[in-house]
Amino acid sequence: MLPERVIIAFLLILAVLTVFSGCAMQAPAPTEKETIQKTATTGSTKEQMVAFVKEAITYAHSHDKETALTEFSNRNGSFVRGDLYLYAYDFNGTTIAHPVNPEKIGVNRLYERDALDNFFIYDLRAAAINGSGFAEYAYINPVHNKTVEKKLGYVEKVDDTWWLGSGIYYGPATPAESTASATGPASSRALKEYVDNAAAYAMANGKNAAIAAFNNRSGPFVQGPDTYVYALDYTGTALALPFQPEKVGTDFLPVKDPAGKPYTAIEIQLARAGGGYLLYQYPDPAANLTPALKISYVRPVDDTYWIGAGIYTSEDRLIDTQLKQFVLGAKDFYWKYGKEAALAEFNKPDGMFKSGELYIFANDYNGTVLAWPYRPDMIGKNHRNATDAVGEHHIAELLDKAKNGGGMTAYYTGDPLTNTTALKISYVTDVDGTWMLGAGKYIRPDSRVLLP
The missing domain is CATH 3.30.450.20 (PAS domain)
Structure with missing residues (x-):
């Protein structure tokens, strides 16, 4: 008969082997997460x-x-x-x-x-x-x-x-x-909020205190030479320009930017209508007052004056990859399928070149409308002398831009989402030397716009 301690040792070894054998046989399969x-x-x-x-x-x-x-x-x-x-x-x-x-x-x-x-x-x-x-x-x-x-x-x-x-x-x-800026507003929404906050300060503290604060380069409404609040009255007279104090009291109403845009007159129209965005050229304090592209938001404070603020930007920042590729994709479609098929597709309200609010428009260089999916009544009509909501000849500008290599044009038109007049930025390109096509986007507080 085996000694008791031998029997116990044997039973312990058998138990251990059984446990390990069971684990090997019943080990769970690796989870999907573990596999990934x-x-x-x-x-x-x-x-x-x-x-x-x-x-x-x-x-x-x-x-x-x-x-x-x-x-x-x-x-x-x-x-x-x-x-x-x-x-x-x-x-x-x-x-x-x-x-x-x-x-x-x-x-x-x-x-x-x-x-x-x-x-x-x-x-x-x-x-x-x-x-x-x-x-x-x-x-x-x-x-x-x-x-x-x-x-x-x-x-x-x-x-x-x-x-x-x-x-x-x-x-x-x-x-x-991300596109956030450490020194100032970095989106159309942030820019509007920046101006709205300044307007709230003005209404709470009075006009004199507000104008003094807006003119103070070290004050809370100046975030560097490229971001500051300016103020004018409805005659176009400057009330606050922190980086151009010598211009305070100047009548800006007849002034135009290097491209011929009467930006103050447009700002006054926007302010009287409750507010809006503007794209123009203005001297940049950070570049020795060299004119640079600027997008501003303006709004009224009361019935005597209005305020605005802007960010210096560039065409490359405003024309994002999506918009440009949308237009160039339409051009590629033309080269592959021909003009007749391309225009037929561009004019379909539910065609492949309708993406959200984006759609393709087209005109020949005489100004005749070739594609406008929401205005079939305009097809074949000459639109070259048309003016936008602020009186600018935007179609002529679009055609000239396309004919000279393509690029960006800004103008005002009715925004179907808000039923208001809004700034629209379009990218246009020449097709074959005889006509142009393009697409555009509205600038709203929720727009995905890279400003700085």
């Missing part, structure tokens, strides 16, 4: 992402659309590989395939903002309109405790009705990468 984390440690490269999308394009071209979209939306399908997956959208910005967020299918995301307030689907779609391309944005990374990270997306057009893409994370996104 494992692959994310060696995340896909830019080259792998591009190859992945191109493989999907080939699949889409060799299968019918319904079959392809079903496969792209399958979380367990062939187009979900570690940190890479396919998404698909139509050119209106509606999701038509998404394996990770199936609840987004059927949802229009064109003006959905990322974590840094950018219209990321708009940016991706703009690249797709041009055939293919990249766009950077900020997005929550589910495998890094849902922190906001930079993401690079690559997209390609499948055909004229839809496009697809994929993306890779490549580092943390910080507020420093």
Whole structure:
């Protein structure tokens, strides 16, 4: 008979073996998050992402659309590989395939903002309109405790009705990468709030105290030489100009900027109407008073005077990538399909060149309207001598700009969202030397405008 201590030792060894055997047999499968984390440690490269999308394009071209979209939306399908997956959208910005967020299918995301307030689907779609391309944005990374990270997306057009893409994370996104300015307002909303706060101060403290504060370079309403509050009465006489004190008392009503714009007269019209934005050229104190492009917001204080403030900017900052690519995408469409097909598409109110409030307009260089999807009654009519809401010949300016290489033009027209007169900034381009096309956006407090 074996000693008791031997029997106990044997039983202990048997128990341990049983436990380890059970663990090996019953160990739970790794969770989806653990699997993604494992692959994310060696995340896909830019080259792998591009190859992945191109493989999907080939699949889409060799299968019918319904079959392809079903496969792209399958979380367990062939187009979900570690940190890479396919998404698909139509050119209106509606999701038509998404394996990770199936609840987004059927949802229009064109003006959905990322974590840094950018219209990321708009940016991706703009690249797709041009055939293919990249766009950077900020997005929550589910495998890094849902922190906001930079993401690079690559997209390609499948055909004229839809496009697809994929993306890779490549580092943390910080507020420093946003468009905020440390010294002054950095958006159309912030600029309006800056002026509204000054008006509130003026109404609370009286006109004399307000004018003194606005003229004080060291006061609370001067945030550097490029951001300050100015004040004028309704005759155009300057009351406050902190960086041009010698100009206080000057009549600015007849003054025009280097482009011939009577900016004070326009500001007075805007102030009398309750307020609005203005784009013009004005001496920049930070550049030895050299005229520079400036966008201002003005509003009334009372029935004797009005105030404004502005930010010096540039055409490149005001014409964002989305607007420019929208116009150039329309031009590419013309070169591919011809003038007749292009104008037919541009004139469709629900066509592929209608994106939110953006639409393509076109005129020949005589001024004849070729495309205006919301005014079919104007097609074929000469519009060259038309004036905008403040009396400027904006069509002639658009045509001249396009004929001389293209670029930006600002004018005033009715805003269908607010039923008010609003500043509109358009980008136009020459097509073939005989006509131009373009598109524009309204400047509102919620506009995505890069000012400084």
